[in-house]
Amino acid sequence: MTRPRTQLPIQWPDPPFNIVLIEPEIPQNTGNIARLCAATGTTLNLIEPLGFQLTDKLVKRAGLDYWDAVNIQRFPNLGNFMEKSSKGRTRPEGERPRGCEATTKRSGLLFFSTSGTKSYTQAEYRPGDCLIFGSESRGLPLELLEANPDDVYNIPIQLEHVRSLNLANAAAIVLYEALRQFNREAEG
Numbered sequence: 001m002t003r004p005r006t007q008l009p010i011q012w013p014d015p016p017f018n019i020v021l022i023e024p025e026i027p028q029n030t031g032n033i034a035r036l037c038a039a040t041g042t043t044l045n046l047i048e049p050l051g052f053q054l055t056d057k058l059v060k061r062a063g064l065d066y067w068d069a070v071n072i073q074r075f076p077n078l079g080n081f082m083e084k085s086s087k088g089r090t091r092p093e094g095e096r097p098r099g100c101e102a103t104t105k106r107s108g109l110l111f112f113s114t115s116g117t118k119s120y121t122q123a124e125y126r127p128g129d130c131l132i133f134g135s136e137s138r139g140l141p142l143e144l145l146e147a148n149p150d151d152v153y154n155i156p157i158q159l160e161h162v163r164s165l166n167l168a169n170a171a172a173i174v175l176y177e178a179l180r181q182f183n184r185e186a187e188g
Contacts, residue, residue: 010179011186013127016071017178018043019171020132022078022140025051029136032168038066042175045073045130047081078141085109085130109151112174113140114164116154123153125178136167 019042024030030046037044046054054072075081085108110123111132134140145152155165155173165173 011183012041013179013182015128016041016043017125017127017175018045018130019175020045020047020081020130021135021167021171022047022132023049023051023135023138024167025136026167027052029167030054033171034070034072035066036168036172036175037071038069040175040179043071043073045075045081047075047078051135078144107148107151109148111140111144111148111152112155112170113145113152114154114157114159115139115145116152118153120153120155120174120177123177125181127182129178131171131174131178133167133171139164 017040019033019037021030021033021044024046030050030052034044036042075084108126108129109132110125110129112120113134132140132144140152153174155170157165164170
């Protein structure tokens with residue numbers, strides 16, 4: 001007997017949100033995030049160097065058979081990503097965005113770090129935003145944090161017990177908050 005499944009009513013953003021992983025190191029985390037992206041129509045942006053090959057069996061196993069449903073963008077380095085995302089912000093009116101979206105009032109780049117002083121729930125998420133996470137061992141580069149202090153957010157944790165959350169868990173928490181805010185506004 002097939003187990004019943006229910007697709008809950010939700011409005012998916014167009015353009016979709018973007019998850020950006022800067023130099024991810026653990027293949028299972030990236031595989032889990034790829035599955036999250038497939039489930040939500042989110043674009044996965046990978047900034048090299050990666051600590052593994054996308055063909056690695058651990059990446060494939062964590063992402064299961066959903067890889068064909070994931071829009072993956074790869075960038076050779078952070079500078080290339082930043083350059084491409086800024087060009088994506090100046091698209092002609094009416095043209096679908098190819099990268100991170102932004103308005104004239106905000107960058108569309110939201111950074112998540114244990115050094116952030118604002119909660120991830122305080123961010124104002126908009127379709128096309130880039131939700132940017134650092135590597136598992138190093139986090140986000142300090143120069144990014146220093147250059148974007150108003151756009152750095154944190155997920156509350158008890159720091160006396162752990163240094164940080166698992167990357168895949170953090171990405172899921174933030175993405176679903178972005179989707180929650182988007183749907184609240186779409187309904188209102």
